[in-house]
Amino acid sequence: MIEHTPRFDAACWLILAIGLVAIFLPVYYAFVIASQPDSAQSLDLMTPPGAYLWENLRAAWTKDDLQRQLLNSTVMALGITAGKLVISLLSAFAITYFRFRFRMVAFWAIFITLMLPVEVRIVPTFEVVANVARPLTSIISLAGIDIGLNFSMLDTYSGLILPLIASATATFLFRQFFLVVPDGLCEAAKVDGASPMRFFFDILLPMSITSIAALFVILFIYGWNQYLWPLLVTTQADMTTVVIGVARTLPTDNADTRWNLTMATTLLAMAPPVLVVVLLQRWFVRGLVDQEK
C-alpha cells in the first residue's frame, strides 16, 4: 500500500460492490426462475429461490435432444476454434514473415471480412453450403457448360463449421503478436540455416502458446453462441445446437411457456462457455495483453 486513503478505498469498495451486484442480478433471477415449481405465480424482486432447481435442471438435462445438442455445440465450437487457429496461424505467418507480390492485396482481402458479419450474407452463404461446388459451376456455366457438380454440406458438421471459419479476427491477432516477436529470433534462425517452416514450428509456435490460448477462449465462445447459422443449415433434429435448444423452449404463438424449464435449459447452455472463460482466464488475459506491447 502506497498510502492510506480510507475515503478513496471506501469508494473503490463501493464501486466494486455495485458492479458485482449489477453483473450478477440478471443471472440471479435466472436461478430464481429456474428453481420455481411449475405452479409458481409471477415473481417479484423479493421472491426467494425455490427448491426445484435440481429437479428443473434434471428435467432440462434429460429432455429429448439436450445432450445431443450439447455434443453438437461442443463439436461445432471446437471445430470452429481449431479450424480458425490453424488457417490463421499459417496466413499470419505468411503475411508477417514474407515479402511477396500482392502481399497487401492478400492482407486487405482478409481484413475486409471483419466488416460483413455472417448474418448479413446468410442466404447466399446457405446456397454455397447446399452446394459447395456452386461458385465453380456458376463460373463455368458462364462459358455455357453445365457440369452438374453437386456437393451438399447441409446437416453436416463441416456445413456448421466452415462458413464460420471464414473471417479474419484470429489472423489479425496473430499478426499483431508476430509483429512484436523480436527480429533477432528470425535472424538467428536464418543464420542457423533453419527453413521457414522449421522456424515456425520450433520457435514461433511455442512462443505463441498464450495467444493461442486467448484465441481459443474467444473463438470457442463465438462458436458456441451462434444461433442463426445453425438454425438455417441443420434440418435434422440430431444436428441442432444447444442455443437453438434454448430458443425452442420459448413459445411461438400464444402457447404455454414453462419459464422455469427455459431458464434451467439456459443455465445448462451457458455453463460450458462460462467454464471455459473462467478456467482459462489466466491464459486468456496473458495472451491478449502480451500482444498489446
Add this chain to the structure above:
Amino acid sequence: MSGRDKKVVFKGRVLPWLLLAPQLAVLAVFFFWPAGEGIVQAFFLSDPFFNTMIFVGFDNFRDLVTSPEYWDSIRVTLVFSLATTATAMGLALALAVAADRVLHGSMVLRSLVIWPYAVAPAIAGMLWLFLFHPAFGVLALALRELGIDWDPLLDGTDAMVLIVAAAAWKQVSYNFVFFFAGLQMIPRSLIEAAAIDGAGPLRRLRDIVLPLLSATSFFLLVMNVIYAFFDTFGIVDAVTEGGPGGATRILVYKVYKDGFQAQDYGSSAAQSIVLMAIVIVLTFLQFRYVERRVNYA
C-alpha cells in the same frame, strides 16, 4: 498499421501462397462468393426466390437516403454505439481501478466479473427482459412500487437505456479483463515515485495510469465499436424490437429485419453496404486520429 512491418523476413515466393491457401480458399468460397452475391442484390429488386430480378441501379440506396426514418436510424445507431462503448469502457475501467487498488490480483474477483462475456447475446437480452419488462420484469415492478416512471415500451429514452445497459453488461466483463491486466503490468515503482512526489490517487490515475493504458484502451475502443454496430441485434430483437416508434431501431437490426424477416433482399443488401461503409470509415478515423495519441510504450 501498415507502417509496422517486419525488418527481417524469409525468402520465398511459393511458400507464402501455400501458407495463405487454406485461409484464402475458405474465404473465397464461404465469404467472397456469398458476399459478392449479396452486393449484386443491392442493385436489384427481386422476389426472394429470384424468379424475377429487376435491375434498379442505385434505387435501393436512393430510397434509403431519402427516407427520414433511415437517417433517424443512423442517428440512433451512433447514439447507441457511443453510449454502449462509453458505458462498457467507463464502468470496466472504474471496476478495474477499484479492484487493482483494494484487491490487487485476485483471480476470484476476476472470475466473478468475467463470465457474462460468455453469454450469448440473445440469452443476455432475455435475462434483461425478465428484470425490466414493464409488465413482468421484477425490477420494473419494483421501480413502479417506488413511484418511478419506467416505461421502455413507450418512452424512447428508457428503451435506449435498457438496450445500452444490456449490451454494455456483456461487454463490461470483457473490457474489465483487459484493463485489469493492463493495470497489473504498470510497474509499482512508477506509482510509488509519483506518490512520493505528493500526487494523490486520482491525480496519479490521470497523469500516469491512464496514459499507460492508452494502447489497451485503443484496442478496446475498436473492438467495442464493432461489437456495438454488429453483434447487438440479438439484444434489440429480444428486448425492444426497435421500438418504441423506432427509438432503438439500430442499423444492424434493420438489416436483419428487412432481409431476414421481410425478405426485402435488395434493400437489406443496400443497407449492409452502407453499414459496412460506416464501420470502415469509423475504423479508419479511429486509426487516423485516435491511434496517434496512443502510447505504445
Add this chain to the structure above:
Amino acid sequence: MKNGSIGLFVAGAMLALSSTTALATTQVHFWHAFSPDIKLGKVLAGYAEAFNASQDDYEIVLTYKGTYDDTINATIAAVRAGKQPAIAQVHGPAVPTLIFSDAVVPVDQVMADAGYTIEWERFIEPVMAMYQFEGKQMAMPFNTSTPLMWYNADAFEKAGVAEVPASWDDLEAAARKLKDAGYACPVTSSWQEWVVLKNYTFVEDQPFATKANGMQDPDAELTFNKTRFVDHLDRIQGWIKDGLYEYQGRQWTGAHQAFYNQRCAVMLESSAGFGGISQNAKFDFSATLLPVEADNETPRNSLIGGAGLFLMKGLDKPVYDGAAAFFNFLASPEMQYDWHQNSGYVPITVDAYELAKEKGYYDEFPHQELAIKQLMRAPSDNTRGIRLGYMVQVDEIINEELENVWSMKKSAQEAADDMVRRGNPLLSRFAKTVE
C-alpha cells in the same frame, strides 16, 4: 385405429421388415414452427405419429425450424438450393410472398391428382379465402385464430359492470368503472397492428387498402388513414390519457402477464390465447366478441391470424401423394375437432364445427365457439383478407407509429398518415416483383 393386438402385430412386422419398409416408405418432410417442447408441438407430433402408424406408404418427417420467420427463411433458402421440404408452415405476413412465387404447387391440384375429392365449400370461408389465388387453393389452413375480447369476470363484478360490453362505447363506460374500482389498466391489447388496426377495419367494414386490400391485385395502396379507423385511434389515445388503456408491448407476453396479475381487466387478444389464460389466470375469466361501433348494424367477419401449410414445387409425385394423404387425414372432422380442443385454434371445416357442437363442447367452453361465429359473418370486399407485400415491414411501421400515438408524440391522424406514407412505397416495390 385398429385394436391393440393388431397394432402390436403390425409393429412387430414393421420392426422385422424395417429394412425393406424403409425402401418402400416415401418420406414427406414437413417444416414447422411449433417447438416440440411446448404443447402445440407435442400435439402436432402426435398427429404425425398417428398418421405414420395408420399406413405404410408415407412417413411424415417433422422438423422444427424455429420461429415463423426462421421457418420461412429456411424454406426460401432451401428452395433456392433445391433442398426444399414438401410441406412448410407459413404465417400470415409471408403468405403473399409464397402465393405470388413460382415455388409452390396449389393444394387443390395436388389433392385432386392424388385422387381425393374435397368439398372445398365445406371449409370456413374467410379461413380459406386467405389462401385462394386465381381460383386455386394455394395452401391448406392449419392453425387459425382470430381476436376476441377476454375479460376478468371477477373484476367486472367488483367494478359493477353488470353487462358485458358489446360496443366500443360500452367498453369505454366499463373501463371508467374499472378504473374507479382501482384497476390501473382497464383495457389492453396484444398484437396491436392485428387487433387495434386490421381487425377494426374488418369488423367495421372499412377498407385497409385499395383493390380489396390487395386481394384483387397487390399493386394497391393503404387507405385506412381516410376511414373511421382514425377516429378509433383517436379514441384509444384519449383512453390512454384518461388511464383507461395501457400499452403492453407489440407481442402477447406483456398483455398476458398484465392480465394474469390482474393489472389489466380486459384484454383484446387471439382466441388461441385460451391455453395460456386458462393455465395462468387464477380468477373467473371469460370472453366475448370483439366490440363494434354502436351504429354498426352489420358487423363483418374478423381477420384471421396463424399459418397455413404450403406445398413446395419440384418434388416427386409420391411425395405429393403422401402430403395429400396427410392433409386429408388432418382435415377429417374428428382430427379438426381434436385440434380445436387441444390447440385452441378454430377448426377449418363446417363439419368439424358441427361435430364440436354435437358433442356439446361449447356448453363447456362457450368462448371457443365465439371465434367461429365471428369468422362466419358475411364478408365484404373489405374483409376477404389482406394480400400485400413486405407486410413484415409494413406491420413494423404500423407498430412504430401506433407507439407514437400512445406516447402522445403524434395525433391519430398524423400517425395514420405517416403509416400510409411509409408503407405505400413498400407495397409498390413488392408489386413490381410479382408483375
